[in-house]
Amino acid sequence: MSGMSDSALFSTYARFPITLVKGKGSRLWDDQGKEYIDFMSGLAVTNLGHVPDAVKNAIVRQLDQLWHVSNLFHTPNGEKAAKLLTDNSCADAVFFCNSGAEANEAAIKLARRYHQKLKGNDRYEIITFTQSFHGRTLATLTATGQDKVKEGFLPLPQGFVHVPLHDLPALEAAVNDKTAAIMLELVQAEGGVIPVDADFLKQVRALCDRHGILLIVDEIQTGMGRTGKLFAYEHYDVEPDIFTLAKGLGSGVPVGAMLAKAHVRDAFVPGAHATTFGATPLIMASVIATIETMLSEKAVERAAAASEYLMGQLNAKLNGLPNVVGVRGKGLLVGILCDGPAAEAISELHKRGLLVVPAGPNVIRLLPNLLVSNEDIDAAVALIAAVLTEQAAAQTAKS
């Protein structure tokens, strides 16, 4: 199947030459029956592992009950999922949608409407950071601080400004009387697994407070326990006005959410924003079961412990390799920064049965599920160390 030239799918992905057909926990199997240790989790989606029983059972129960009703009716599952999120975060209200880009789109719309309707000013500009990733719709790819996602899509929507991450003077200079919000990821994930500095985030929050600017945190990849806290902002002594979720929120069903604090929520009134499938009973059953399982299984605490073990093992086993610049990240969003392109090492790891993914050209990104065992971490680190050691030896032999 893989590499099929007569595929009816758009070739929007340079796909790996692997066809996966079955998964359970930390394991995936391809159409040849080969078993893989999964250290990418469908890109930070299957945070409880593949086909988690509690979530599967909740979906199966809901399948017999009701799949879809319009959001013009009350949705008990939607209410319950929203309450679980607000009870466990700094947010007071939730808007459910279908994807990360749609959640960020809602955040951008809410920020503009907050200023233009609640505050009575005409602010609309959103400041984001270079190397950021916020999605592929026209507004969110414009928000994204990487040129490669914008090629061929001109003209772009107005009102987005980018500054380099951790450059406070540049950020202060970019703020003006049109600034509606500052939006950022707390670990730039697609951009290379770059954690935001705690002092910088405090300064960003203070800048927002000084100028009446909203702080939007994109937790689409960092949320749902991925960084060893339920939400990454909990690592910092800072709360966003708005934050967004998607990837890990439903264990693999398509879902996104935009969450906001009380002072912002009334900017959305009936008719201001909508989406057909948001808060629909079937998907919400998966979200409820995902959050409840995360809490009952102490998945977030386990992710923090697994992270400490993984980081320790990586630092010990990769220490001194000339082709490894360093290991960075938060929780189980981990990047191994190589001294050159990581694609070859990644493809070799796939061949040896470990699924990992790049983050930018030079970073091997590890995203095991939150319940990953130390045995799987040992096996993964041994494979990574073997491949990078062989690569270093080959490089030495060449030079």
Ligand SMILES: *Cc1c(COP(=O)(O)O)cnc(C)c1O
């Ligand atoms: C994946 C991702 C998005 C986009 O989510 P989609 O569901 O693909 O639209 C936005 N922001 C961040 C930080 C992401 O990792």
